[in-house]
Amino acid sequence: MNYKIAEIIVDVAAYPVDRPFDYVIPEHMQSLIESGSRVKVPFGPRDVLGFVVALKNETDIPIDKLKPISKLLDIEPVLTSEMLELAKWVKHETICYEIDVLQAMLPSALRAKYEKIVSLLVNVEQLSFLLQPYFNQTKKVNLKVFEKDNLLNEIKIAIKQKQLIIENVVKQKGNIKEVRKVKINESKSELLKVLEEISDRAKKQKLLVQWMTNHVGEIFDPKEIINEVNCSDAVLQAVIELGAAQYIHEEVYRDAFTKDVKKTGFLDLTEEQAIALSQIINAMDQKASETFLLHGITGSGKTEIYLQAIEHCLKDGKEAIVLVPEISLTPQMTERFRSRFGELVAVMHSGLSVGEKYDEWRKIHEGKVKVVVGARSAVFAPFQNVGIFIIDEEHESTYKQEDTPRYHARDVAIWRSKYHQCPVILGSATPSLESFARAKKKVYTLLTLKNRAVSHSLLPEVQIIDMREELKNGNRSMFSEILVEAIQTRLMRKEQMVLFLNRRGYSSFVMCRDCGTVVQCENCDISLTYHRANEKLKCHYCGFEQRVPTICPECQSDHIRYFGTGTQKVEEEIAKLFPEARVLRMDVDTTRTKGSHEQILEMFGEGKADILLGTQMIAKGLDFPNITLVGVLSADTSLHLPDFRAAEKTFQLLTQVSGRAGRHTLPGEVIIQSYTPEHYAIELSKVQLYEPFYEREMMMRHQAGYPPYYYLALIQVSHEDVLMASEYAGKAVDYLRSNLSFNVSIIGPTASSISRIQNRYRYQCLIKYKVEPNLIDTFIQLIKIYRSDWIKKGIQLSVDLNPSSI
């Protein structure tokens, strides 16, 4: 049945209402259009991109009042009906525009880009003489040209006089890459006819066509033929003109993989692994949308469980979606998936070019692959028959998107698992407190792996070194004596080591080097943030501020200063202390170019270096048998972030990085240097047990009223003018205070920790609540006020439910 009207979500940012608009479907499109297709539609004075979300024949508005769709961009819809439904849910859960979700579901190559085109409405002679030369040959010129030539004023005047008009043109970015191939004629008799036509003098041509008669209907690269027959390009051209073959264009996928991978087989599972896998398989067979929390220590073989669960899923004829925190950081992980499932795997991560991402997405969309391994946005992979969702390192904050739509990949995966009636596995050695609490409440099913998978491999021994003592004994370097000795031993034994520099929260807090005190807020249990601009320390939560102290408030030492060391400095110091050591450095500076991660890791894997020195990037995913020492140079930095998750993040990081040592037969050792070794996050990382940490941290969260006991929402307001930003943040808070119940605590407004970004001043307000039925509606109302009024004044307002950091 052909429909006459389409409901369309249009790409108009900052329109006060977010709802579909009705458009008439022109007759020639009626048989082609489907829900999930992109279109161009008139909206106000311009054509904008839109998504068809429903088709119908009835509407309240008289049909002759509706505008028609201008252009259909996709004959095959780019979004499935599942995605359209999911978009509505995400919009509601994260309070954003539906269009933002629809766009986020697609690779950026498919996202429309607008170009501003200046069109001529009159005869070119009527234009001012400055503009005339631009329109002599054409009626349309890109506005950028006039920007560059500084003629915007002239353009403005001409527009006022109705000589010119600016149009927004949707620019199509997704280009399919094609190669030219030669297809040999399918009929042997025609080839023989061609052969007869060729004069005897054209020996090469005759030879070529003779060769072709043995390859009837086959497709070749032109170069292949030229090599094979040893003829020239012109000869090939000539026989093609005679009809012996034809050129065809074949679609190719840009290969997102940088190198070939050897196939590997399945491992015999340990007993723990087998028990966990059987429960997952059971859920798959029962078509149960069950969420499992797979809590296994580092090296316990979680990945092997993922691989075998996927194998089962593929045998069922279903697809698998695997999320990893930031895939360009864990090439080893993708390799393991490829080595099992080969060409059935697509990868999606930020290291790929726009074109490569688009190719991977098309393989999924067209059903050419069955497994996708990717970062956060791969949760939207358009498979139609998903059998399992896997989220590795589920505690990572990268699973929460920082910009609109502010979705959490875990929530999206769980929503989709209900749609597809299949299980979700959340895997981690150090689960987020939220997930572990849910597992304890039996919302998730807990699966536990307590031992390492490789027999005889034990968790490494961990030592914690008190750096305050080192300083007292006159050691001012960043290496403790014990760590220096340990490194020397490894160099002698030709074993490898990892040195980890914790750079989170770099330089942003002030600490006493003698007693380890970090300057804290008087009212809150949180470290003050150092603001370089005015040399002040500020509380991110309550607005309290003070000067940077020159002596320690606890011990009166004057060794107090902001804290942090760069990897480059460490590298220099290693060169001084261990001149014979071969060092590979892995940080943002050494990994800018594409493939550099893989290269560094490959070199390390081949034993071309003794020490791998790096930041967060080396904390997870590495699995090298020869690493026997992990040194953590500064455990404390992440502890003093102005974030209620600081202790959790520190414990996770220390556990992850310790887990890199002794994963195979050689025993491992970990040395953690700290200025606050008595802090529970550091102390408990020595025993490497998650549960004692969990219990302790839950107690802290309970006392301070943080998640998982309370929910949080973060409102941010920004403006170029600091007074406007603070005034409207105040208005937002007033609105919330008068509309929310007394059970909700509203903290703020205060200046954000980074109080100015790109010349915009930022204020924020934190909302803590347990149950507040009114909450979402109040936020929606606030956003309506913002969209219809504040936005014109240059205010930007955002609402982030369950922010990943504050």
Ligand code: ADP
């Ligand atoms: P995790 O993901 O839990 O950190 P991995 O899956 O990386 O652990 O496994 C750690 C190491 O143990 C890897 O080298 C892996 O090949 C190996 N391994 C995993 N399962 C088994 C098994 N059943 N038998 C032997 N080796 C295993």
Ligand code: ZN
């Ligand atoms: Zn002190």
Ligand code: ZN
């Ligand atoms: Zn405070």
